[in-house]
Amino acid sequence: MRYEIRVEGHVSQTLAKAFPELDHVTIAGYTLLFGPVVDxxxxxxxxxxxxxxxxRVRELRQLPD
Structure with missing residues (x-):
């Protein structure tokens, strides 16, 4: 399964390292983390x-395979 998690604000590179399994991108006031979730x-x-x-997680979505 793949998920997309929208977090309020800008997540620094250092903080993003706490989620090595997820990629991230910053877009207009929030950070989008996405990637595989095993279970x-x-x-x-x-x-x-x-x-x-x-x-603060603002949105959580399971992405289509």
Missing amino acids: EAHLYGLLDRFQSLGL
């Missing part, structure tokens, strides 16, 4: 990481 446990782990780093 539900991986997804919840990512969401936990976002929360622990103080990043």
